[in-house]
Amino acid sequence: MRFSLNFVKELLPLDVSAQELASRLTMAGMEVEFLARAGKDWVFDVEVTTNRYDWLSVVGITREIAACLHKKANIKYPKVVKRPILKERKVIIEDLKDCPLYIGRQIEDLKVKNSPAWLRERVFHCGIATINNVVDITNYCMLKWGNPLHAFDADKLEGNIYIRRAKKGEIFIGIDERERKLCRENLVIADDKKVIALAGVMGAKNSEVSENTKNVFLEAAIFSPLTVRRSRRAAGIDTESSYRFERKVHPDYLEYASVESSRLMQELGGGRFTGYAEAGKKPIIKSKKLTVDLKRFADYLGEEISSTQIKKILTNLDFEILKSQKDKISVLPSRFRFDFEDEVDVYEEIVRIYGYDRIAPCIPFLVPRDESSFSVSEPGFLYRFKNELRTFMASLGLREIITYSIEADQELANLGQKDFILLLNPLRAQENAMRTSLLLGMIKSIRNNLNRNQKDLRFFEIANIYSHQKESFIEKPVLAIGLSGQANTLFCLKGLVEEIFKYLNIEGMDLRPEPQAHLSNALGIYINSEKAGLLGKLDEKTKKDFDLKQDLLFAQLQVGVLKEKRKEIAYRSYSLYPAVSRDISIALRRDKKFAKIRAAVERKAGEFLVDMRIVDEYRGKDISSDYHAFTLRVFYQSKDRTLTSSEVDALHTGIREDLHTQEGIILR
Amino acid sequence: MEHEVKRLEEDLQKDIEKASDASDIEALRIKYLGRKSPLAELFSQIPSLSTEEKKIWGKNLNILKQKITTLIDEKLSGFEGKEEEIDLTFPSRPVERGSRHVISVVLQKICDIFAHLGFVVIEGPEIEDEWHNFTALNFPSDHPSRDAFDTFYLDLKEGKKGKQLLRCHTSPSQIRVMQKNKPPFAVISPGRVYRPDEVDATHSFMFHQVEGFAVGQDSNFAHLKGVLFYFARQFFSPDVSLRFRPHFFPFTEPSAEVDISCIICGQGKNKKKTTRCSVCKGKGWLEVLGCGMIHPNVLEACGIDSKKYQGFAFGMGIERMAMLKYGVSDIRLFCENDVKFLEQFNL
Numbered sequence A: 001m002r003f004s005l006n007f008v009k010e011l012l013p014l015d016v017s018a019q020e021l022a023s024r025l026t027m028a029g030m031e032v033e034f035l036a037r038a039g040k041d042w043v044f045d046v047e048v049t050t051n052r053y054d055w056l057s058v059v060g061i062t063r064e065i066a067a068c069l070h071k072k073a074n075i076k077y078p079k080v081v082k083r084p085i086l087k088e089r090k091v092i093i094e095d096l097k098d099c100p101l102y103i104g105r106q107i108e109d110l111k112v113k114n115s116p117a118w119l120r121e122r123v124f125h126c127g128i129a130t131i132n133n134v135v136d137i138t139n140y141c142m143l144k145w146g147n148p149l150h151a152f153d154a155d156k157l158e159g160n161i162y163i164r165r166a167k168k169g170e171i172f173i174g175i176d177e178r179e180r181k182l183c184r185e186n187l188v189i190a191d192d193k194k195v196i197a198l199a200g201v202m203g204a205k206n207s208e209v210s211e212n213t214k215n216v217f218l219e220a221a222i223f224s225p226l227t228v229r230r231s232r233r234a235a236g237i238d239t240e241s242s243y244r245f246e247r248k249v250h251p252d253y254l255e256y257a258s259v260e261s262s263r264l265m266q267e268l269g270g271g272r273f274t275g276y277a278e279a280g281k282k283p284i285i286k287s288k289k290l291t292v293d294l295k296r297f298a299d300y301l302g303e304e305i306s307s308t309q310i311k312k313i314l315t316n317l318d319f320e321i322l323k324s325q326k327d328k329i330s331v332l333p334s335r336f337r338f339d340f341e342d343e344v345d346v347y348e349e350i351v352r353i354y355g356y357d358r359i360a361p362c363i364p365f366l367v368p369r370d371e372s373s374f375s376v377s378e379p380g381f382l383y384r385f386k387n388e389l390r391t392f393m394a395s396l397g398l399r400e401i402i403t404y405s406i407e408a409d410q411e412l413a414n415l416g417q418k419d420f421i422l423l424l425n426p427l428r429a430q431e432n433a434m435r436t437s438l439l440l441g442m443i444k445s446i447r448n449n450l451n452r453n454q455k456d457l458r459f460f461e462i463a464n465i466y467s468h469q470k471e472s473f474i475e476k477p478v479l480a481i482g483l484s485g486q487a488n489t490l491f492c493l494k495g496l497v498e499e500i501f502k503y504l505n506i507e508g509m510d511l512r513p514e515p516q517a518h519l520s521n522a523l524g525i526y527i528n529s530e531k532a533g534l535l536g537k538l539d540e541k542t543k544k545d546f547d548l549k550q551d552l553l554f555a556q557l558q559v560g561v562l563k564e565k566r567k568e569i570a571y572r573s574y575s576l577y578p579a580v581s582r583d584i585s586i587a588l589r590r591d592k593k594f595a596k597i598r599a600a601v602e603r604k605a606g607e608f609l610v611d612m613r614i615v616d617e618y619r620g621k622d623i624s625s626d627y628h629a630f631t632l633r634v635f636y637q638s639k640d641r642t643l644t645s646s647e648v649d650a651l652h653t654g655i656r657e658d659l660h661t662q663e664g665i666i667l668r
Numbered sequence B: 001m002e003h004e005v006k007r008l009e010e011d012l013q014k015d016i017e018k019a020s021d022a023s024d025i026e027a028l029r030i031k032y033l034g035r036k037s038p039l040a041e042l043f044s045q046i047p048s049l050s051t052e053e054k055k056i057w058g059k060n061l062n063i064l065k066q067k068i069t070t071l072i073d074e075k076l077s078g079f080e081g082k083e084e085e086i087d088l089t090f091p092s093r094p095v096e097r098g099s100r101h102v103i104s105v106v107l108q109k110i111c112d113i114f115a116h117l118g119f120v121v122i123e124g125p126e127i128e129d130e131w132h133n134f135t136a137l138n139f140p141s142d143h144p145s146r147d148a149f150d151t152f153y154l155d156l157k158e159g160k161k162g163k164q165l166l167r168c169h170t171s172p173s174q175i176r177v178m179q180k181n182k183p184p185f186a187v188i189s190p191g192r193v194y195r196p197d198e199v200d201a202t203h204s205f206m207f208h209q210v211e212g213f214a215v216g217q218d219s220n221f222a223h224l225k226g227v228l229f230y231f232a233r234q235f236f237s238p239d240v241s242l243r244f245r246p247h248f249f250p251f252t253e254p255s256a257e258v259d260i261s262c263i264i265c266g267q268g269k270n271k272k273k274t275t276r277c278s279v280c281k282g283k284g285w286l287e288v289l290g291c292g293m294i295h296p297n298v299l300e301a302c303g304i305d306s307k308k309y310q311g312f313a314f315g316m317g318i319e320r321m322a323m324l325k326y327g328v329s330d331i332r333l334f335c336e337n338d339v340k341f342l343e344q345f346n347l
């Protein structure tokens, strides 16, 4: 809301600088976002919180300013005259829920011309363009009292005035000259023949006041905030008028604004007030009596404010003090305020004028509570575990990324995701579904970086995935790993996954070949027989679809399962005797698995086996392409003595002999 | 024997002259003083000598051993002052390391600060219902936030608690904890939130928030201020100033918005405005969070007796905190995951 200091001064004498005033208002809750000099005037732009409709009026702002300066504003209210009754037309309201009250005043034989300088300045300094005296007067009264007014050219109205819902497809051309097709969501003002306004939003071109206008029909009304909100959204317009109706208008202010506009039109336009029309019923605003318990108030704040100070603050804010006792004060809030329901509402009113900054901060001693003393729904306590995993993943050299939970349904479907939850009201089509895997976000992040010439990428993300499940839904956190670049092979990925299991001390990890949509060489990751995740390489087709310049390796693990299976570390004694290694050069036919070799080594080396590694891979003319040639290094160690050379040789020979008998294995 | 000693001395002399660095010397030490050295061989001959000879050669060989040791040590000490000189103006070998995302880092920093005061971290679900997201938080049934323009609704079956939606703030976590637990408690609850906002430099349809709240018999406004002062000084800097401006939220009363003195120009704190600052737009203050005393209606909705208990709550946007703390100017950078961006932050 924009207002000017001179406007306020019409209502309240002031002897404080604009800067000082701005700072006081800000600290009382009316944040001054902008302050600028305008000739001999000052313009304030303030943020109006949704509970304070009254700050959309200079009268309400003046009352606030007075209270901030420890004074009470003395506002003069005009006398409301409702005679004579307008004979030539009636006002008919279709539904009182949309419009509880509508009043009209007819002013005849006026002259439309420029407004006097003072009026032009008032309106202009409040950010509204000056048009002519009639429009400027309605705007001036709107600014002063808060509720919008609309002036129709009375000679362009045909018959009665109706406040009704628009018919589907009805056409409305506003004063902005744009044509809009209306629907049942729109509330309109109409005469016998046509729509003359989109109620509470904008007047129609067909009945606009022009320089030739002689007679004016002046509308003031209460429109339902919800109706106006839906109507203007349906029509796609947002106006000063709709903004105000959505935050409610006060029936008393509405009458004052109508009366004062009518008086000004007579004074400044030379017209006569010829008739009053009314439909609906003026709502009775009753303030609710509230009692401030002084002890509770002090407990609430952690600070005591004296009873005298409290009464002064409330009186300045137009409260009526009904009864003041030693331990409590009963009050009746201002009849111009809608925002008092509870005792705590009065607390805020007192303390914001007293000054939030005057309450001394105090660090509380919070009773320490163990997590386990809380009863919380399923994933509530994964926070620390997730952070631990994040730090561990970073320690493995991976970079954490954050990607969007919402993606396009088509893209998710293309990646074989199903049962995803859809947004009923997406903002854009490319974000309309909740992902069921972190794969898409990973692909996009890798692609962004590849396109910027980053080549060696190692990413991870921990975030939730979501999906429909029967009548309900699942939301659970997963850890995704994405690798790309020459140095990153599937064995790196497998190694990372194994490292996570080792770190968490989870036993019984089992990798099983398991087809996955859009991954080749995919493995299901199991803990004993429970599924914990998957890994694989993005297949060539998908890689092409996403225009990826390099392979992408992807793994995803269920954080909840990892947490559940994690075991406390228990120290295991280790051998202090030297480990001895022996190499075997092997050619393995490609239709056989290394698992066979592993089994033979484990079988033969038994308790003396500590590790095995591939130390060399060989490609050459002497090796058939049907075979995979490599050197396997086996490490032997005993727990309680140094193994002799001949003991190791015996074990190693055992392995060689075992392998030698197997089909598809050639020892080189 | 005499002859052998002489040869040994000559050999040693030659070898020592040839030695060019410390490792050569160590090799000589083994060669001349080790278990298989000629000297050891000579010592081994001693038992077979006569008593007289034993005495003489025992002494001589010990003198020889001393002499060899001295020669070797002297030569070595000559090398010790003279290390190999390496040209360190050559570029370093790059070090590959991982990193955590700045949002997760900031989120953890914030939670850690409150955890020091005794807050417990509890997360809530992102898919919520109308009751937890609005009704229990004292939003009237016709509140604009409930409109499809301000909240994402989901194609999930509507239950007793209303339509299913993506939470637009972390406050429903507060409701979930309060419903199931008896005060006193102090909880901090971080996570993703969603709003149908057009994406620009400061808005996104997905961002992160942290919600904190404490309920007890005497949790009051002064405590709220104390906790937030502590937080701001830990998070931003020990000399940051705070101001509490009255504001309106449906779920707190009294409510406040909290500003910190601008961390760039510091104008709010010094009270003199000299420069135009692009970060605070010359105001001297930066809004960082919203807070207040929990509205009694909210406590009652969760089955907590508002006559007996009172509490405070606060909430803040993580992206905004990260942007202020590290001077990031565009919120979209957080989800682009460019390595050049990611590598700049670490816990």
Ligand SMILES: [Zn+2]
Binding pocket: B262, B263, B264, B265, B266, B267, B277, B278, B279, B280, B281, B282, B283, B284, B285
């Ligand atoms: Zn600044």
